[in-house]
Amino acid sequence: MSAISTRGRMHFMVFTESFTAEVMCRFLHRLVGYFGHKVHLVADGRSAYRSKEVRDWLAAHPDDVELHFLPPYSPKLNPDELVNADLKHSLPKQHRVRDQAELAAEARRFFRRRQR
Structure with missing residues (x-):
């Protein structure tokens, strides 16, 4: 999961469990800390x-975060969708990840490179 600031700074969190409201709250808490x-x-x-x-x-x-929603099905308005597509195309082509931990490590490497 990632967020891109208006100044182009990326904040991300890699998680291995299913995406739930609890994961979203954890991300919001981390985001507020930045x-x-x-x-x-x-x-x-x-x-x-x-x-x-x-x-x-x-x-x-209420003083930390306000959520604004995009119109239904509007991926072209969401710059984070470009990041997701870039991640999918940037994973190693010759080497297939063997497990979830390896995939999470590859995703973290990708996001750290993009942050720089």
Whole structure:
């Protein structure tokens, strides 16, 4: 999962479990820690973003994060979709990852390179 700031700085979190509202709240908590001001996060319509757990987290942190939703099915408006596509094309072609841990390590390497 990643977020791109208006200044082009990328923040990311690699996780191996299923994407749930709990994972989203963990990402929001980490994201807030990077900034000293309110974060306006633009997201697509994924159900985890609209879950009660995420809404409760946002209600408890109104001065930290505000979520803004893109129109339904609008991947061209979401710059993070370009990052996802780049990740898929950047994974090693000759070497297939053997397990989830190796895939997570490759994803972290990719995101660190993109951050630089």
